[in-house]
Amino acid sequence: MNRKLVILLSTVYVLFMAGLAIFFHINGQSFKSMVAIGGIVCGAIPLLLALLTKLQFNLPIVLSYLIFLVGSQYLGSIKGWYGLGWWDTIMHLISGAIIAFTAIALYERLIHRDAGNDISPWFVFLFTLSFAALGGVMWEIYEFSSDQFFGMTLQGGGNTDTMTDLIADVVGGLLIAIWAGVRTKVKLTSTNMHSA
Structure with missing residues (x-):
């Protein structure tokens, strides 16, 4: 379904x-x-x-993800909400969190099941945060490429716009990465208590 x-x-x-x-x-x-x-x-x-x-x-x-696309592409770029100033930062904060959740979903599907009981919460934290940061970097490359090759103005604020976007992506990813690391630690503690 x-x-x-x-x-x-x-x-x-x-x-x-x-x-x-x-x-x-x-x-x-x-x-x-x-x-x-x-x-x-x-x-x-x-x-x-x-x-x-x-x-x-x-x-x-x-x-x-689809709601984010509506917010960023349709409302932000087409309807002009990015002109509000703060809309872009909110969208990047949300995208960082969504990409971090995607990292968790990938991690849970791709890792060997037997490794799940021995995985370090720090690894989960770093993987989630790194994935979110990479997603932010890839988006900025898309914006830069669109501006350079198609004459668009997605990076209208130049370096300040790019860095603000990346910081917002990382903050969104960081919040979810902390949650993922804590959740993994709680699972490990619970598993160890039941096996003891």
């Missing part, structure tokens, strides 16, 4: 962005058209994962 819902929601978002891309292209609004094309690509990620791989993320992560 979750897989079908992920496919449905991702398809709706991709089609919505495709419609916007065509509409803005016809009306000569190239910036908004390019953002919408980016929306098609980003919205297709959970769709492709659901269709082409066995790797499935839980529904709250996919829903959070």
Whole structure:
């Protein structure tokens, strides 16, 4: 059921962005058209994962991701909410947290089950934080590349904008990484008490 819902929601978002891309292209609004094309690509990620791989993320992560895309691409870039100033920072804070939750989901699916009882909470913390930071860096590379190759202005604030975004990504990831590390420590303590 979750897989079908992920496919449905991702398809709706991709089609919505495709419609916007065509509409803005016809009306000569190239910036908004390019953002919408980016929306098609980003919205297709959970769709492709659901269709082409066995790797499935839980529904709250996919829903959070799609809500984030609406907030960043549609509300932020197309509707102009990034002009509010604080909207960009909020979006990066949220994206850092979402990427950190994705790291936890990946970790729990990819690690060998027998290793779960011996894993260090510090490793979980560092893995989660590093994954969130990497996600933030990859997004800034996307913004930089879009500005350089397509004449967009995603990094309108220059270095200050980039660093503020990265700090917000790391703070969002840090909060979830702390929670993940503590949760792992509690699980280990509980497992050790039951096995003693």
